[in-house]
Amino acid sequence: MSIPPVSTTPPFNITRASHVRYYVKDLAESLRFYTEILGFVISDQDADVAYLRGIEESCHHSIVLMRTKGEPAAECIGMRVGSEDDLRRAYEYLNANGGTAEFVDRPYQSLSLLTTFAAGAPPIELCSGMPVVPRLLNNFPAQKGGRVLRLDHYQCVVADVPGMFAKCMELGFRPSKYTTHVDTGQILSAFLTRKGNPHDLVLGQAAGPRLHHSSYVVSDLQAIFRAADIAGNLGYGRNVEHGPGRHGPPNGIFIYFRDPDGHRIEFILPPMQFMDPEDLPNTWLSTQSVSLVPWGGGPPQRWREEMTKFAGIEPSGGTLARWTSMG
Ligand SMILES: [Fe+2]
Numbered sequence: 362m363s364i365p366p367v368s369t370t371p372p373f374n375i376t377r378a379s380h381v382r383y384y385v386k387d388l389a390e391s392l393r394f395y396t397e398i399l400g401f402v403i404s405d406q407d408a409d410v411a412y413l414r415g416i417e418e419s420c421h422h423s424i425v426l427m428r429t430k431g432e433p434a435a436e437c438i439g440m441r442v443g444s445e446d447d448l449r450r451a452y453e454y455l456n457a458n459g460g461t462a463e464f465v466d467r468p469y470q471s472l473s474l475l476t477t478f479a480a481g482a483p484p485i486e487l488c489s490g491m492p493v494v495p496r497l498l499n500n501f502p503a504q505k506g507g508r509v510l511r512l513d514h515y516q517c518v519v520a521d522v523p524g525m526f527a528k529c530m531e532l533g534f535r536p537s538k539y540t541t542h543v544d545t546g547q548i549l550s551a552f553l554t555r556k557g558n559p560h561d562l563v564l565g566q567a568a569g570p571r572l573h574h575s576s577y578v579v580s581d582l583q584a585i586f587r588a589a590d591i592a593g594n595l596g597y598g599r600n601v602e603h604g605p606g607r608h609g610p611p612n613g614i615f616i617y618f619r620d621p622d623g624h625r626i627e628f629i630l631p632p633m634q635f636m637d638p639e640d641l642p643n644t645w646l647s648t649q650s651v652s653l654v655p656w657g658g659g660p661p662q663r664w665r666e667e668m669t670k671f672a673g674i675e676p677s678g679g680t681l682a683r684w685t686s687m688g
Pocket residue numbers: 514515516563574576627
């Protein structure tokens with residue numbers, strides 16, 4: 362089947378997945394989970410909000426935890442852009458082409474723009490810069506738990522994967538992998554990238570928009586087992602939801618954790634490069650279960666249907682369970 366063309370001259374320059382903003386009920390408990398088990402480092406915090414980063418990251422934060430008395434949710438996922446001029450172009454383009462965009466004032470961020478690319482799309486905050494902080498790769502006493510390195514991607518479910526796929530191509534994303542229905546040819550899932558590895562934003566088919574997981578890179582298998590072992594020690598053993606296991610391409614050793622509010626965090630090993638124009642996407646049919654998990658059992662039902670809502674947005678347009686090729 363043909364897929365929408367990738368724009369080589371997108372209207373503004375998104376460079377990578379950048380940061381996610383989660384609402385949590387008990388900030389102290391969440392910080393214990395994220396620092397002691399996963400190995401995040403706190404860049405700043407007060408009684409209501411904490412800014413965290415991985416030990417490789419030199420930008421101020423890749424995850425923001427915000428205390429709430431309401432229900433846990435995600436406020437938005439974040440992407441970096443090349444410059445403030447890109448944000449001004451994004452403001453004009455999205456407001457004129459079926460999306461939304463409004464400038465927002467965020468601590469520790471340069472000019473930022475809260476957007477939706479299209480109706481039914483997840484809220485995405487575009488950010489033009491952050492303060493630089495020390496990388497802690499060589500600061501071994503500062504490293505804990507799974508020694509999380511850096512944010513890699515998000516997976517969101519949306520009701521209209523083909524529509525969101527086409528909109529993302531218009532904005533310069535490239536597909537590294539996608540799955541089509543064996544009978545209808547409709548696109549059911551897609552890995553979309555800007556930064557030169559296989560994914561910044563992964564789309565799945567289900568009632569949406571919802572955030573299935575945020576995915577972080579760790580150094581090796583030992584980091585994955587160490588995080589899981591510490592989760593067991595600290596009483597979060599059942600929060601290790603799925604894995605360790607292997608996805609199909611791209612070098613996808615994975616494990617999924619649920620944080621104390623149910624937000625799902627994936628750890629993966631460093632993904633392969635996907636950068637050159639002649640790199641073609643992997644394509645899979647909906648009956649090829651090896652595209653998700655080549656060996657072992659499939660994901661548990663809660664992995665398929667439990668996800669983080671975006672604050673103030675009621676999911677619509679599909680089933681609760683995310684489509685997977687595992688049936
Ligand atoms: Fe993922």
